[in-house]
Structures are given as C-alpha cells and as structure tokens.
Amino acid sequence: MIQPECTKCPDILIVGGGAGGLELATQLGHSLGKKQLARITLVDPNRVHLWKPLLHEVASGSLDTGREALSYRAHSAENHYYFRLGAFKSLDKSAQTITLAPFIDHHGKQLLDERTLPYDYLVIAIGAKCNDFGLEGVQENCFTLDTSQDAEDFHLSFLNRFLQYSEESQKNDQVCITIVGGGATGVELAAELYNAVDRLEQFGIHRIHHQSLNIALIEATDRILPFMPENISEKAQRTLTEQGVTIHTNTVVKGVTANRLTTEDDTYEADLIVWAAGVKAPKFLAELDLPTNRINQIEITPTLQVKGEENIYAIGDCSVLLDEVTSRPMIPATAQAAHQMAETCGRNIEAQINRTPLETFQFHDHGTLISLSRFQTLGSLLDELFHKNWKVEGKVAQWIYASMYRQHQLAIHGAWKTFWIMLTGFIEKRVKPKLKLY
Ligand SMILES: Cc1cc2nc3c(=O)[nH]c(=O)nc-3n(C[C@H](O)[C@H](O)[C@H](O)COP(=O)(O)OP(=O)(O)OC[C@H]3O[C@@H](n4cnc5c(N)ncnc54)[C@H](O)[C@@H]3O)c2cc1C
Structure with a gap:
C-alpha cells in the first residue's frame, strides 16, 4: 500500500x-x-x-x-x-x-x-434506511433490507419457515409473507421469493411448490412502482399477480404487532413481515x-x-x-x-x-429498471440526446440491469479485475446450487 x-x-x-x-x-x-x-x-x-x-x-x-x-x-x-x-x-x-x-x-x-x-x-x-413513519411496532416485528445482516436474517427466517411448513404438514396451507411498500425493493423482493420457492421445489423438499407461498404486497399510493411510467407499473403488477402475489394499493398500514398488520379496514396475518416503505x-x-x-x-x-x-x-x-x-x-x-x-x-x-x-x-x-427475478425485467431508459423515453424489457433489459452492478464494480475494481470477477461468477453459477440453503 x-x-x-x-x-x-x-x-x-x-x-x-x-x-x-x-x-x-x-x-x-x-x-x-x-x-x-x-x-x-x-x-x-x-x-x-x-x-x-x-x-x-x-x-x-x-x-x-x-x-x-x-x-x-x-x-x-x-x-x-x-x-x-x-x-x-x-x-x-x-x-x-x-x-x-x-x-x-x-x-x-x-x-x-x-x-x-x-x-x-x-x-x-x-x-x-427504510422509513417506519414513526409507526410503533415496525422495528420489533418487521424485517427490513437496510443492511446485509438484515437480508441474511430474513433469509434464514424464510428458510426456517419453509422447513417448518414441509415437516408439519397439517399445520398451515401456505407460508404467508406480507411486504409493506410497493416500490422497487418490495416489488423485486416479492418476485425473488417466488423464484426461491421454485428452487426449493426443484431440490425436492417435501410439500414445497410455487403455491406454498402467499405474498401480500401493500402499497399506500394507487399503484405499485409509483415513480415509474404507468404502463410499466401495470406490467409489473400483471407479472407479480401471475406468480401469486396479492397486491393491495391505496392501503395504509395503521398498526403492526407480531405477525399482524392492521389497515383502516383490514387485518393481515403473516408468518413474516417485511417493511420496505420509503427512506429516511x-x-x-x-x-x-x-x-x-x-x-x-x-x-x-x-x-x-x-x-x-x-x-x-x-x-x-x-x-x-x-x-x-x-x-x-x-x-x-x-x-x-x-x-x-x-x-x-x-x-x-x-x-x-x-x-x-x-x-x-x-x-x-438514464432511466429505471426493475428486475422481477427470472420472470421479467422491465423499465424505461431516457435518451438525453433525443429527449425520448425508451421502454425496454426481456433480455435487453436484463442485460442493462446487470450492467448497473458492473458499473459499480468497474469503479471499485477497474476493468481487468472486474473481468476476472465476472468470469469466476460465471463458473460458480454453473457449479454451485442456484439457491443458498444456509
Ligand atoms: C433492496 C434494494 C434494492 C435497490 N435497488 C436499486 C436499484 O435497482 N437501482 C438503484 O439505483 N438503486 C437501488 N436501491 C437504492 C440504492 O441501494 C441506494 O440508493 C444506494 O445504495 C445509496 O448509496 P449511498 O452510498 O448513499 O448509501 P449506501 O449504499 O446505503 O451506503 C451507506 C454506507 O454507510 C455506512 N454507514 C451507515 N451508517 C454509518 C455510520 N454511522 N458511520 C459510518 N458509516 C455508516 C453503511 O454501512 C454503508 O456502507 C436499492 C436499495 C435496496 C435496499
């Protein structure tokens, strides 16, 4: 040095x-x-x-x-x-x-x-960090994704909950997860969790299949991804709904206790609650x-x-x-x-x-992209030269989405090391399980 x-x-x-x-x-x-x-x-x-x-x-x-x-x-x-x-x-x-x-x-x-x-x-x-808007009970009863420890903590609880579900067959019909916040974090997490359940199913774990997971996504405004063009929100909503996510818009959480959320006119029971609303x-x-x-x-x-x-x-x-x-x-x-x-x-x-x-x-x-795991990637790119908004999705969007992380890697590692990291990542993906199980 x-x-x-x-x-x-x-x-x-x-x-x-x-x-x-x-x-x-x-x-x-x-x-x-x-x-x-x-x-x-x-x-x-x-x-x-x-x-x-x-x-x-x-x-x-x-x-x-x-x-x-x-x-x-x-x-x-x-x-x-x-x-x-x-x-x-x-x-x-x-x-x-x-x-x-x-x-x-x-x-x-x-x-x-x-x-x-x-x-x-x-x-x-x-x-x-995410914004709890001063609502009591959020810190004690909800998971957040503010740090890698938070994310690891949720991951372990997610695996544990599915372990219980597969072993205690008659207890519950589904694993229920409620995510508060229909912004990028909440939407991307919902899709990733369905992808994870599909992977668990591929490992042949008893009773686990796509329908074992029930996600409720709660958003205070009138649509998910409110910062993105309306047609992209609609498409993301369609993709999530097809996977099994129930989306509740115009819904403001008023209270949080262990495994329960209350809104003006409803109560949501959940095995796990994730708070992903706003930043502070x-x-x-x-x-x-x-x-x-x-x-x-x-x-x-x-x-x-x-x-x-x-x-x-x-x-x-x-x-x-x-x-x-x-x-x-x-x-x-x-x-x-x-x-x-x-x-x-x-x-x-x-x-x-x-x-x-x-x-x-x-x-x-340069625009915004949303990754709905392997189900879809979509977003809009801004062309400053022609002042145009390009809608992108599928493989092209997936490639541009991945390039955001590559840009960060280039800034901290330089081109040569980024190349080696990409190469080892490519190899590891082929030799390791597609889901971390610990
Ligand atoms: C799940 C998720 C998905 C996201 N997806 C996207 C996306 O697709 N595209 C996008 O553009 N943005 C996305 N974001 C937002 C993006 O991550 C943030 O906007 C970005 O990381 C902000 O960078 P930052 O350097 O300000 O803060 P951070 O990247 O949050 O870094 C803050 C650093 O400060 C450190 N720190 C905290 N407290 C202290 C302290 N008291 N003393 C010293 N250090 C401290 C932390 O350990 C951390 O290393 C996402 C965020 C989340 C949570």
Whole structure:
C-alpha cells in the first residue's frame, strides 16, 4: 500500500463505504492517495461492502454474500486509502474532527473506545434506511433490507419457515409473507421469493411448490412502482399477480404487532413481515448542527458541499439537493445518483485542494429498471440526446440491469479485475446450487 506519510498533505475523511462512499474513496485513492497528495480515510461500521441493490437477492438466497462481499481492509490496501472500522457518531466543526462510537464486538463486549479522527475535507455518505413513519411496532416485528445482516436474517427466517411448513404438514396451507411498500425493493423482493420457492421445489423438499407461498404486497399510493411510467407499473403488477402475489394499493398500514398488520379496514396475518416503505436518513444527522430536512437528509448545494460549509460534502441517500423554486428534491435516492455524485464530489475536492473552480453537479437520469427475478425485467431508459423515453424489457433489459452492478464494480475494481470477477461468477453459477440453503 502506498499511503502518504507526509504531515502537510490534507486529510480527506469519507464516512460510509456504500455505493457512493466506496467509489469516492477508490477514485481519490488513485488520483491523490497514490501520488501522496492527500491522506484518504474511509470509515464504515462493517468490515465488508455489499452493493445495496443486491440485498433482495441476499434475502431470497439467490445471492451468496460470501461470494459478492468485498473486504474494505483488503480493498484499501490495493487502492491507496486507509480504512477505519467504526460508526460516525458526532461532529466538531470548529476542531474539524469526527467521533466514532465505541466499537462493540459480536458478543456485545466493548472492543474499542470512542475515537476521534481529524479532517480537512469531510464527506458524509452514510446512506439511508427504510422509513417506519414513526409507526410503533415496525422495528420489533418487521424485517427490513437496510443492511446485509438484515437480508441474511430474513433469509434464514424464510428458510426456517419453509422447513417448518414441509415437516408439519397439517399445520398451515401456505407460508404467508406480507411486504409493506410497493416500490422497487418490495416489488423485486416479492418476485425473488417466488423464484426461491421454485428452487426449493426443484431440490425436492417435501410439500414445497410455487403455491406454498402467499405474498401480500401493500402499497399506500394507487399503484405499485409509483415513480415509474404507468404502463410499466401495470406490467409489473400483471407479472407479480401471475406468480401469486396479492397486491393491495391505496392501503395504509395503521398498526403492526407480531405477525399482524392492521389497515383502516383490514387485518393481515403473516408468518413474516417485511417493511420496505420509503427512506429516511439516520436520526443523528439532524443533531450535527448541519441543515437537514424532515427525513434527516443533509441539505447540499449544487457543488455537493453542505449548505453553509466549505469543507464538508454529503453525497448519496443521506443528502438532499432542493430545487430553489419548487423546494423539491432534485436527485433521487438511487445507486445511479450516488455513483454520479461520487464522481463529481471527487473532482470538486481535488479542485478545492488545487484552488480551481468547483463544478456544478448535473444528475443524468438514464432511466429505471426493475428486475422481477427470472420472470421479467422491465423499465424505461431516457435518451438525453433525443429527449425520448425508451421502454425496454426481456433480455435487453436484463442485460442493462446487470450492467448497473458492473458499473459499480468497474469503479471499485477497474476493468481487468472486474473481468476476472465476472468470469469466476460465471463458473460458480454453473457449479454451485442456484439457491443458498444456509
Ligand atoms: C433492496 C434494494 C434494492 C435497490 N435497488 C436499486 C436499484 O435497482 N437501482 C438503484 O439505483 N438503486 C437501488 N436501491 C437504492 C440504492 O441501494 C441506494 O440508493 C444506494 O445504495 C445509496 O448509496 P449511498 O452510498 O448513499 O448509501 P449506501 O449504499 O446505503 O451506503 C451507506 C454506507 O454507510 C455506512 N454507514 C451507515 N451508517 C454509518 C455510520 N454511522 N458511520 C459510518 N458509516 C455508516 C453503511 O454501512 C454503508 O456502507 C436499492 C436499495 C435496496 C435496499
């Protein structure tokens, strides 16, 4: 690892090694860290990185975290930045330091005390979690897909529930899963779970077949995928319904208890409940003396600097850039946006160090794609040149969908290593079971 030992070079501290933060650390590691022009440090509470849009596949077992996860420590050594394990907790703007929470090990024992890290430039990229809208019972009774641990946790419960179902034949007719939130996460998870049940059936597990699973998908607005063109929502709804998903639109959850959801006029019993509605940034961001909105996202300027701060940036889901006229968010909370923000943020930090003008972030919306597992992939692509919206589906859509992850891999591994990863992935798919069973 080449890391600057110089005392004078600036400290660039990036908190959060997700879709945006990890790409930024890699970019700056190569442009500044390698040449010893800055000391770059990435902070994350986890030892490994897994690209968040893969979490529904982890939850269903279609994807093995062991294969896809990337060790921050190993990656930092090859990409000219430092890695510190820990969770960002507080900020001292006048001292230009952040504090990391004490590190607790897997037995609940405190392993490390609070630590303070200095910065000349700070980038906050800690993402967001699903929004429980303050509804009591969600935290205690619902699964979420906020982290890979959450997804693994759901996966194990899903397998256990099917084990019970196959062994205790007379007990239940179906395994009932309710998913709250008809956005991308909820819709993609529903499809992945039917795919997983088909795989279980192929393993010949007693009694298990496609109809063993009963999924209810609950959405507060009048259609699933409300952010996508209407015809795509309709097609996704058709595909899910054909698989056996019951979709309840215009349905707002009012209460959650163990295995039960209540709405204005109904009650839903479920073996497992998944909460996948909306996003909200972590609460402590609103206590850092930085401008935030009602869902704790940090308000930024078009240069991606935090409003009123010269040397603090925020990117990805934990940030919000408001339209001056409408006061509406201008950038969606997506991996596509986090990727683009990381690139601009990296260039702006370099410009600031070199005392050259900063650039204004322009979000280029390339469209949205939804993967309904092996049943269908569909979406719309935006052609900025002709200002046209192209509807895509099937193999072409599947290929473009997969290319989003490849783009992330290219940003963090480079072309050569991405090629080898693709090749080993291709081979592993042919030699390993298609569903993780543990
Ligand atoms: C199931 C699912 C499917 C999705 N599918 C798509 C899709 O198809 N297309 C798309 O564009 N988007 C998709 N998204 C959204 C996308 O994943 C996010 O928009 C994107 O990951 C945001 O990137 P980020 O860097 O802001 O945050 P994240 O990728 O969430 O990364 C945040 C990082 O910060 C770390 N962190 C958290 N708290 C702290 C702390 N206190 N201190 C230090 N580090 C911290 C976390 O460990 C994590 O590594 C999906 C999301 C989910 C959950």
